[in-house]
Amino acid sequence: MSRVRVDRSSPDVVDVVLREGVGxxxxxxxxxxxxxxxxxxxxxxxxxxxxxxxxxxxxxxxxxxxxxxxxxxxxxxxxxxxxxxxxxxRDVNRLRFSPAASPDTMTVVRGSRTDRPRPLTDVRQIWIDHTITESHEEDRKPVNAKITLYVLLKNGHLIRPTSLPKWTTDTTALCQELRQILAPSDVQVDLVVRRRVQYPSMGGHGGSTGGGS
CATH class of the missing domain: 1.10.287 (Helix Hairpins)
Known part of the structure; x- marks a missing residue:
């Protein structure tokens, strides 16, 4: 899969497609x-x-x-x-929200099965963690990135983190899409961006870190 997309082709559900095309x-x-x-x-x-x-x-x-x-x-x-x-x-392939117009349930679609529909009232927060590792040189070019989507339930359970395509996923746009989909509900949607500098002598660790939501 080259990018995350939102599938609105069905009149009944909205699918946030995290991975597709392969079993x-x-x-x-x-x-x-x-x-x-x-x-x-x-x-x-x-x-x-x-x-x-x-x-x-x-x-x-x-x-x-x-x-x-x-x-x-x-x-x-x-x-x-x-x-x-x-x-x-076990990895999550899709997050399915229904009904499409005003979702009140979320279904987690995995590689081998589909979980039972879960009321959105059970979901506390969805957030995207975007960590960018930059070169130590003056140009600060990105040399690596890791994007992970988390779903936290109100009972404290964390649905298995899902890694997203790192260079083709526009995390800002994805966060906005999720906020738009979940606007009728009370689910909090956040984007956290962290930046680190890769220093050769430190094995790729360290540097400045920033965050936003």
């Missing part, structure tokens, strides 16, 4: 190489001290060390794959 398995397959293989590489690098301890202090033979490394890699592969598959089926 959960295809979506998981697209995420798998970057997330699973990346985590395995990080684990391998961080595990070097452990391998050295096993070789020097425990006096394990190289063959046994490589066997342990292989077992750890397989376990990491299985666990990470399960997490991605679970997330792909």
């Amino acid at each position: 959960p398995l295809v979506f998981a397959a697209k995420r798998w190489p970057g997330e699973v293989l990346g985590s395995l590489m990080v684990g391998a690098v961080c595990g070097v001290p452990v391998y050295l301890v096993m070789a020097l202090i425990l006096s394990l033979e190289p063959g046994r060390i490589w066997a342990l490394v292989g077992i750890a890699a397989v376990l990491g592969l299985v666990v990470n794959t399960f997490v991605i598959l679970y997330g792909a089926f």
